[in-house]
Every structure is written in structure tokens, then in C-alpha cells.
Amino acid sequence: TTQGEGLLSVPATNASRKLPQTIIMGVRKGGTRALLEMLNLHPHITVAKTEMHFFDWDENYQQGLGWYRQQMPLSLPDQITVEKTPGYFTSARAPERIQAMNSSLRLLLIVRDPAERVISDYTQVLHNRRQQNKSFQPVEQILIRDGEVNTNYKAIQRSLYHLHMANWLQRFPLGQIHIVDGDLLIRDPLPELRRAERFLHLPPRIQASNFYFNHTKGFFCLRAEGHERCLDDSKGRRHPSVSARALSQLCTYFEGHNDSFFKMVGRSFSWCR
Numbered sequence: 001t002t003q004g005e006g007l008l009s010v011p012a013t014n015a016s017r018k019l020p021q022t023i024i025m026g027v028r029k030g031g032t033r034a035l036l037e038m039l040n041l042h043p044h045i046t047v048a049k050t051e052m053h054f055f056d057w058d059e060n061y062q063q064g065l066g067w068y069r070q071q072m073p074l075s076l077p078d079q080i081t082v083e084k085t086p087g088y089f090t091s092a093r094a095p096e097r098i099q100a101m102n103s104s105l106r107l108l109l110i111v112r113d114p115a116e117r118v119i120s121d122y123t124q125v126l127h128n129r130r131q132q133n134k135s136f137q138p139v140e141q142i143l144i145r146d147g148e149v150n151t152n153y154k155a156i157q158r159s160l161y162h163l164h165m166a167n168w169l170q171r172f173p174l175g176q177i178h179i180v181d182g183d184l185l186i187r188d189p190l191p192e193l194r195r196a197e198r199f200l201h202l203p204p205r206i207q208a209s210n211f212y213f214n215h216t217k218g219f220f221c222l223r224a225e226g227h228e229r230c231l232d233d234s235k236g237r238r239h240p241s242v243s244a245r246a247l248s249q250l251c252t253y254f255e256g257h258n259d260s261f262f263k264m265v266g267r268s269f270s271w272c273r
């Protein structure tokens, strides 16, 4: 007998639904979908296709771990299950809830230049509001209010990585959290995936031949078993232009926050350069 979910050749007796051993917890617009899809190229990885929002949405969490496990894909005994929900990173409850499920779980966090991330976040919300025929404000009016960086803007708060990271480090040792550089994943995915494989104790199976640069999309796309595909149109959107002045203001604002994050994780990134 066989079962669905893309595992058509898997005997039903061997396959089971497991709680994730790894979670991509954020950051929103950091490249979480690209990371998940790229990890899925690994034969020892199986992924939950949609964002579960189990640990950050109370109505889901109340369904219990049995429900959560049922949402997971079938996996073989030598496969690990990965789930991604970028909302976990900024959720106050997610760290303790994930720790309660599995205190030795390995967490993946993909980060990206915080200023770029804000604009990407804005672009996504703008797209959604346009689709719903809702009004929207031009990007600079949201970013800068009365000449100052608008610190009330949610997207800016989500880019204060150290504030959110502090909550995770209260529950998980730094060694259990692997940080993927989202800017590098865009430019050259393989080395970042190698590092992720090592962190997950998986043999290196993702290959350079799994990627090709698609000039139309302007991003790397995936190739597996002779089949080529790019991430969908919602990934790699064109951003609205932001003046050099506003961008520089944003970067100055983030500088101190970024330094706090670098100290916290013992690593620095070349953001805002």
C-alpha cells in the first residue's frame, strides 16, 4: 500500500507523522520559504508545506500536540520533519511552548538586513492591501514620522532582532539555535545549506546542481530529479524605492540594535552597507 503527500513509493507501515525535530522560527521576510524549500531537497528531510502557527496562535495551541502532529507530513524513520512559521520568532509564548514540547529541538533562524526586511515586510502588506482594495500609505510616510524613524511601525519592531532573540535565549542555549544568513542564501545558497546540514547532523546531500540562477526571476531556483522550479511570485517582489536619506536614517536607528544582536549571538553581519 502507498500513501499520499508526495511519498507515493513509501510503504505505509514505515511512514509516520512525527512532531518536528527542527523548526524555522523566523524571521518574517528573512527567506524562510526559500530555506524550507531548499532543505526539502535533502533526502533525510520532510517539511510541513504550510505555516502551522501552532505555538503563536492560542486557538491552534489549544488543539494540543496530538493535533499538531497530525498536521505534519508522513516521514520515514531516517527523516527529520521541519516546520516553518516566521511568526514564532516575535511571539512571547512560542519559546516556552516549544521548549515544553522538546527542550532539545534544534531551531533555525534566518536573518536578513533589518532595514531590507522592513521594506520587504511593507511590500508584502502593501500587496495584500491592494488586493483587498484597501488604502495604503507610501512607504516613506510609514517609515519616517515628523522627521524621525517611526518606532511604532510593527515592521520596524519586528526587525529589532535582539529584543525577540532574548526571549529565545531564556529557553534555549545558543548552541541549539543556528542562524542562517538570509542575504547570503539569496546570493549563493549552497554554503548556507551546507552549514545547516552540519547543524542538523545530516550528511551533505544538497548539491550545487540543485540550484540554477534564473535571470528572469533574479533569484536562484531549484532543480531536483530533472524538474526545475522557482519560488512563487510572492517571493522576490520588487520593492518600492526609498530615498537614500530615509534609508540612512533607518540604518542609523538600527545600528545600536544590531550591535546588541551581534553581541548576543557572538557573530556579526554586514548590514546596512
Ligand code: A3P
Pocket (backbone or CB within 6 Å): 027, 028, 029, 030, 031, 032, 033, 034, 086, 119, 120, 121, 123, 185, 186, 219, 220, 221, 231, 234, 235, 236, 237, 238
Ligand atoms: P522579497 O520578496 O522582499 O525579495 P519569506 O519566505 O521569509 O517571506 O522571505 C521572502 C524573501 O525570501 C524574499 O523577500 C526574497 O528576498 C528571499 N529569498 C531568498 N532566496 C530566494 C529565492 N531563491 N527565491 C525567491 N526569494 C528568495
